[in-house]
Amino acid sequence: MSDSGDAARASIGLAVSTVIFALRADDGVADPAGPADPTDPTERAEVWLPLVRRIREPQCGRWALPGGMVSVDESLEAAARRNLAETTHLEPDYLEQLYAFGDVDRSPDRRLVSVVYWALVRPDEAERVTLGENVQWFPADALPELAFDHNLIVDYALWRLRTKMEYSAIAHAFLGDEFTLAELRGVYEAVLQKPLDPANFRRQMESSGAIEPTGGVVTGGRHRPPKLYRYAGDVQLVDAGPLTPRIPA
Amino acid sequence: MSDSGDAARASIGLAVSTVIFALRADDGVADPAGPADPTDPTERAEVWLPLVRRIREPQCGRWALPGGMVSVDESLEAAARRNLAETTHLEPDYLEQLYAFGDVDRSPDRRLVSVVYWALVRPDEAERVTLGENVQWFPADALPELAFDHNLIVDYALWRLRTKMEYSAIAHAFLGDEFTLAELRGVYEAVLQKPLDPANFRRQMESSGAIEPTGGVVTGGRHRPPKLYRYAGDVQLVDAGPLTPRIPA
DNA sequence: ACAAAAGTGTTCGGGTTACACCCATGG
DNA sequence: CCATGGGTGTAACCCGAACACTTTTGT
Incomplete structure (x- = not known):
């Protein structure tokens, strides 16, 4: 917490990301006749999470956690909530800090430190997520290869969810x-x-x-x-x- | 984790601090008039931690957690270890991330986000701490008023230590x-x-x-x-x- | 022999687990 | 009346708390 220091002048980017968990029935897209209501948490539900597709380099095209940079005039949690609202239109009741990821090589571009949060949302909230080319739900246990170290982050968040439950x-x-x-x-x-x-x-x-x-x-x-x-x-x-x-x- | 964004250009300072815990017998130096009754069966070792005195504004003179800014070429944990070695000459075996503190008004100066670690050290390691005007040990349960939000941070670290034990x-x-x-x-x-x-x-x-x-x-x-x-x-x-x-x- | 701390044995009670069994409703 | 899940009862088991008791050293 001491101030100044020469090394600090080269700026380190500070970002927030959020792992959002919701329960959805495995409706099986390959089984469109399936009767399961995706919003019914009692029907053999699973943990799902929404991801956003990156639309610029680096890692353009890869799926990633929703997030963005922290503004100077907002707290870390406020930044997480703002980015969540902007990218997924979600305003979760439960939002908790998970971990700060800060390895030097985690982003191939510039040095970036991400404070990651995790959120839990109800099915009716999850409905409000605007789906499309850029935002989609994935089952937490069968994710594709994500951008950066986001697979590691999701695994850690999943472990925390299950442990804390x-x-x-x-x-x-x-x-x-x-x-x-x-x-x-x-x-x-x-x-x-x-x-x-x-x-x-x-x-x-x-x-x-x-x-x-x-x-x-x-x-x-x-x-x-x-x-x-x-x-x-x-x-x-x-x-x-x-x-x-x-x-x- | 998305890049750019206008709000990010105004830089946010990124610091690390560490709460270091060690066990010491309450030798009663701070209370020379009445060192604890040696027959008191409740007497046992206590949790102590080293603090450093701030030698510049803001909060000059106040005791604070050891820490400093993160360099662009070192990870968060590496930054914590480096600052620990520089300020207290400690190289703890156990070092774990505690929490990222990022409220807007936590530092009266410029915007500062601190990723805080907590460490456990053995008595022989604790001996190596160079004492003096600027570094001193304090019992964790009876701290003076510290700089910034460091009292809150220590309380949280203590809770984590006791819970995890x-x-x-x-x-x-x-x-x-x-x-x-x-x-x-x-x-x-x-x-x-x-x-x-x-x-x-x-x-x-x-x-x-x-x-x-x-x-x-x-x-x-x-x-x-x-x-x-x-x-x-x-x-x-x-x-x-x-x-x-x-x-x- | 005695004090003091190391180490062992045993009982008791609360909480979890497994599973039998009854209840209320729609069809 | 039956199928289905909601809800209750209960015995076995596990594990931690409490505490009596034995062991091994130094003085």
Whole structure:
């Protein structure tokens, strides 16, 4: 944090990028008759993310994480949100810093340091992403070769998502205000890629105090109507940065 | 990660800082009138860190984290190591990125983004720190008012240290190659600030597979000679950055 | 022999896992 | 009445906390 220093005069570019995760059913483009609703998170959902195609050198044509340079008058998170809105029209509820990537040779052009964020968005938010030649969704586990070190970055973000899902309450960022336990369990199963026991899952969630019943139910299914839940306000997200309130000792 | 952009031309300063942790006995130098009661069973080692005094504006005279600007030809971690060596002569074994701090108003001077690292050093390494008017050790839990947002940064680093101590194997970074279980337990007790049951601690460590006996013992104490241990090579540090090998699914 | 710390054994209780079983609804 | 998922009950198991107890040294 000391100022000046000769070496600093040659400027280092400062950029932000964001790994955006959403849950989508594997609708299978090769199977257009497929009945699956891509917005239904309960139907064997998977983790997807939107990428943008680079339209200039270097790495022109390659898919890359959305991002851009940081302005002098905006914070890192503000820069991430601005770039997200500009490139994908997304305004995620959950946005957390992931890591600062700063290897000397990570960009073949000029020296660039990228502070990378990761975001979680709900299906209805994901709908708003303007698709086209330049923006498209990809399944997180089967990405093409991306620009720069972005494959490494996505892998790291995926690891963080899965690790954090096990001890934190971030799953609700994929859901709306009200949800059934089956939907919540579907989020966990999609991210962790393994089936969970419905009975034990219910008890763990209820005893954690993270959720509370709204009183409503969902009718229309060919079975007993499930209760609706909402997240309790005092949910601890744990380590969403230095400003997160800590659990008292 | 896109290039150019008008807003980027006004340069943003990129700095690195490091929070260095070491364990020291509270010798009570700062409190000569009442050095802790030697019979007090709660007395144990504490977490200390070295700070440097700023010798120019802004915030001249205030204590601050060691750090400096990043050169165009060095990675972020290399910049952290270089600044550490220059200001404190430390070359820590354990060095991990903590967070990138980039609020617009965090430095009253010009716009500065700091990528902060945290390091753990052994007592023999800590000895090498050149003390004087400009460098001094402070107990982590009783810091003076530091420059800029460095109090916030240290608090966050402390939280990370204590959180990670509970699920990772970073404690060995405070110790030499060989150590007794009492010494290892002392590290945990100092960082977590609570006594641990020696019997259960032994079993947890032995069953974890993180340590293995060297065969040697320590003679000279007025008691049964304790066995010496070393860390097994395959210790998982967990989330020391994107390049850390992940636990297989 | 005694003190002190190393090291072992055992019990207890809370939490997780596995799975049997009942409930409510649409067809 | 049956199929389907929602929801409850329960026994087995695992693991950490607590603590009594034995071992081995120096004085």
